Amino acid sequence: MIDKSEQVWSFLFSRYMEGKAFLSSAWGSIPEFSPNEFCYITPLAYPVAVLEVDVMERTREDFSVVEKAILKMIKNGISEPRYIARLLGITESYAEKMKRLLYSNGHIGKAGITELGEESLKEDKSIKLNEAKQKIYVDGIAGNPISIREFINEKVFRSPAKSGSSVPHLEPIDQVETEQLIRSIRANYTDYVDKGEFSLHINVDTITDITFVETKYAIAYYLENAAGECMIICQCYDSTAKSMKKRTYWRALYSNRLSLLERYGLGGQEVTHDYMSSARVTQMRELLEEERKTKEEQFLNQVEQLCPFNWEKTQIEIDDPVRIVISKDSIGAYNKYILNMLYGLGRQGADYIILGITFGRYAVIESQDEDLLELARRYALVGTSKEKRASIASAVDGLLLSEQGGALFLDVLKKVVESIELDD
16 A cells, blocks of 8 residues: 555655755856745746747749749740740740749739749849748747747646646736737737747748637746745756856746846846736736635645654744754654755755745755754765765665664764765
């Protein structure tokens, strides 16, 4: 029989590790970023609208010698195939065939050379207009061009319900606004050209029709500080960057204060801040606030289920964020969470529990116990990679064998990390 408590812990631990991955990436690529400046942090299901666009595409190809010569003759009033054939030294049937080709390309009509034919001669290229269908992605709350492939997080869902239990989502544009968006794209379609993989091609000449297909949801992050300033950011990928470290970056999708983005080096990007998008974010914030008010006890219970602390010897400050102050006496058991927590404590001076199911509330793990902090710092220094941390965990498991106990675990961990030489 499957142990339900173990299932719950595994679920919470996986969400905790997702939160740590977000923070690690943000620390590495957003200047001056610190989670301590935000009281609420949560993953977010962000809408991306999928549209199908019927277009006329303009192509340019080299003329064949005969094709160009016949088009010039028609421009000068020579259109009879027998005269064309005689002047060019070709058969009359071939001249008729080339006229049909020019007609199908739109270069000539019943009245002679067309405007497109004139343009083709002027540019010395055979310019053609062809019907085509293109699929484009746009920001689901603002209508700005966006590529879902830019989201490095591969979790893309067809409905917010599939984005995970309690993960908030933004409502996409409604039918009336969809019609407004379609009119806007028609009038300003060049704004949607060459903006990524799923944008209009550079050879679009005119738009003949636009149809709404569906809304998808991609994972982004919502952050809000005590002053009510908020931003929505997503992690993106740039394959053209020379440095591997610079290939991932964070893009701002929304902020109610552009100065907040400038503070973190996210300014200067195209972000959403119009009335309708702000109204949707405000609606989401109100829902989050209501959920937090009614589910504080559930949040604390989830933290207690994740962390195997001796809670009688642990300080908890109920605030936003919740602050948990631990000492050696707090560690009453050993599991994967404890090692990950100690690594965060040793590297950043604190560990953060962002579960993604707590409506933006998160917890900060801190310590004033110098012995515990020194052990955590030593562990962070020697556990510089996942492989090294896995090796340390294996050594600890081997020494502990089947024994349990917080003090014993810390003694064993200290023995293991002190036996490892520091990298130069």
